[in-house]
Amino acid sequence: MSSSLNRRCATLCLLLLAFFTSSLRAQNTTAASTFYLPKTETQFSFNLANNSNDVFIYLTSPAYSWVGVGFGESMKNALMLIVYPNSNGNNVTVSPRVSTDNTEPTFSSDVKLDILPGTGITDEMFVLKARCRSCRVWPNGFLDADSTTQPMVYAFGPAKNLNSDRPDAPLKRHYTYGKFTMNMREAVGTPGVPAPSTRSSGVSSESPLVKDHDxxxxxxxxxxxxxxxxxxxxxxxxxxxxxxxxxxxxxxxxxxxxxxxxxxxxxxxxxxxxxxxxxxxxxxxxxxxxxxxxxxxxxxxxxxxxxxxxxxxxxxxxxxxxxxxxxxxxxxxxxxxxxxxxxxxxxxxxxxxxxxxxxxxxxxxxxxxxxxxARATTRRRLGDEDEQDYGLANYWARRKLEGSRSQSQASSNATWDSERPWSGDSRKQGGGAVFGGGTMPGPHYMMNMHPGVPVSFK
The missing domain is CATH 1.20.120 (Four Helix Bundle (Hemerythrin (Met), subunit A))
Structure with missing residues (x-):
């Protein structure tokens, strides 16, 4: 009797445990499409509420200067969510942006984003939990809930921290970037923030991470x-x-x-x-x-x-x-x-x-x-030669002048010898005498320090 009662109690306990476990799983299970990048331990998941236009987002990634995920085939006309540290470095700033070209995206105040509890920086990792009330349609783009290959982009900024509270803070060009596509049908369900995960779910295709250069x-x-x-x-x-x-x-x-x-x-x-x-x-x-x-x-x-x-x-x-x-x-x-x-x-x-x-x-x-x-121009203006040409011309002029003086000296000596009243050694015999070696400074001597003409005194 007692053993039968015990078996019935045990069976009832097991049924109650199974019920609560299934209820708990039902409460914790939220439809979501998840992209997971093992290299950086980055996870991006989103849920499309089946009874509204809300989009619930979960993002975790290393705390680079900034991290961005966008809905679109490229940066042009894409809606992006950019996350970077706040000015104190103890929380995150979330900036919804739209890019009109392959350039830095611009902050969009039309995107209404509700930051939910649990958002911040934990163990040097960005954690974002948010509900976006206007993320299904944006200028030149929209989310197709029936698409199985929705194009997505993501990017990482350089290692330097940005640290700003401004949603329109200037961004440095991304260091790496990549693309992937997602199955939107798997994300439609009961509204809620997706749970953390270490594997991709609903990812149709994925391109390798590309290093960028400016x-x-x-x-x-x-x-x-x-x-x-x-x-x-x-x-x-x-x-x-x-x-x-x-x-x-x-x-x-x-x-x-x-x-x-x-x-x-x-x-x-x-x-x-x-x-x-x-x-x-x-x-x-x-x-x-x-x-x-x-x-x-x-x-x-x-x-x-x-x-x-x-x-x-x-x-x-x-x-x-x-x-x-x-x-x-x-x-x-x-x-x-x-x-x-x-x-x-x-x-x-x-x-x-x-x-x-x-x-x-x-x-x-x-x-x-x-x-x-300037010095060469001044010399030419004054009629002088160039330094090298001037030196050569001066050398040949000096040679010519010395030759002319030698010839003039010889001619003068010959004329003086023919006109003087003594000859040969007469200077030794008491006749007229030549004093001082027989020269007198002349104009050429004063200017060029060369001997002039012989002079005698009786």
């Missing part, structure tokens, strides 16, 4: 620095110490080509970022201001213009200094615009001070002694 911005910076810090000092050395002005002109043209290419690359790269699309940043303003002195520096040395006023040739050196100053400031502001790291900015500052000081000292030296071309 080649335009990098080339813009490198070419600009080469023109300012390498070619510019060399050109000043050529202008100061070489008489052939054509070498300086050719080198100046090469520098202008570098600067023009750098400007073109900068303009092309500006369209990729929200902070530079309007061309109103300090970096771009200084770059535009530098165009005027650069044009004057290129045009004023031309002969039709350089001969208009006497001060125009003298304005060349101050204009060059002004151009260099503006370009160095422009480069420093460009590093700030691109959110470069502090070591890079300090290195640029040190190089700028070193190069500017060297160029200033070099210009003072050239200005004090005059450039080689």
């Amino acid at each position: 080649r335009k911005t990098l080339a813009h910076a490198i070419i600009g620095c080469l023109a300012i810090f390498v070619l510019w000092p060399i050109n000043i050395i050529l202008a100061g110490f070489l008489r052939n002005i054509k070498i300086h002109i050719g080198f100046s043209i090469g520098i202008m080509v570098f600067i023009i290419v750098s400007y073109a690359l900068g303009i092309a790269a500006s369209g990729q970022y929200n902070r530079s699309k309007a061309f109103n940043s300090p970096h771009q303003i200084f770059a535009f201001l530098a165009i005027l002195p650069i044009l004057l520096l290129s045009l004023l040395p031309m002969k039709p213009l350089s001969t208009l006023k006497q001060w125009i040739p003298r304005a060349h050196a101050p204009l060059a200094t002004l151009c260099l100053t503006l370009l160095i400031l422009t480069g420093g502001l460009g590093l700030h615009l691109s959110s470069s790291s502090t070591p890079i900015i300090l290195t640029y500052l040190a190089i700028s001070i070193l190069v500017f000081s060297f160029i200033t000292l070099l210009q003072l030296c050239v200005r004090r002694r005059g450039s080689a071309y």
Whole structure:
């Protein structure tokens, strides 16, 4: 009797346990499509509520500078959710953005996003739990609940933290990115935030992770620095110490080509970022201001213009200094615009001070002694020869003068001997005498330190 009662109690307990377990599973099971990337332990899951237009989202990923997931085949016309640390670094800022091209997406205030409990940074991992009330339709895009191959994109920012509370904070270009497609039908069901998972579910296809490069911005910076810090000092050395002005002109043209290419690359790269699309940043303003002195520096040395006023040739050196100053400031502001790291900015500052000081000292030296071309031009204007030609001409003139003097000396001695009243050794016999060796300083002696004509006294 007691054993039968015990068996019945045990059976009842098992039935109650199975009921509660099934109920608990039913409560914890939420329809979702999940993408999981083992390399970074990134999970993105979403649920499409079957009785509303809400979309429930669960995202976890390493705390890079930013992480983004988007609905769309590419960045163009995609709705993206960007997550990055807040200003204190103890929570996350979630920014819904829409991109109109393959450029930095723009914050969209039309997307209504409710941040749910559990969102934050845990063990250096972003955790996002949210409900989006307007994520099914956006400008030039929508979510198709019946699609089995909904295109999706994702991207990771560089390692440097962003740390901002602003939903429209400027983003650095992504370091890596990828694509995948999802089965939307598996995500339709009872509304709720999907549960954590370590495997993909409902993923139709997946492309490998791609490493990105910002080649335009990098080339813009490198070419600009080469023109300012390498070619510019060399050109000043050529202008100061070489008489052939054509070498300086050719080198100046090469520098202008570098600067023009750098400007073109900068303009092309500006369209990729929200902070530079309007061309109103300090970096771009200084770059535009530098165009005027650069044009004057290129045009004023031309002969039709350089001969208009006497001060125009003298304005060349101050204009060059002004151009260099503006370009160095422009480069420093460009590093700030691109959110470069502090070591890079300090290195640029040190190089700028070193190069500017060297160029200033070099210009003072050239200005004090005059450039080689200016000295050669002055000699030609005064009727002198070039240094090498002048030395050769002086050598042959001296040889010719010495030959003429030798011939004149011989002729004078012969004439004097024929006219003097004594002959041979008469000077030894008490006749007339020649005092002091027989010479008197003449004009040629005073000018050239050569003997004149013999003179005698009776």
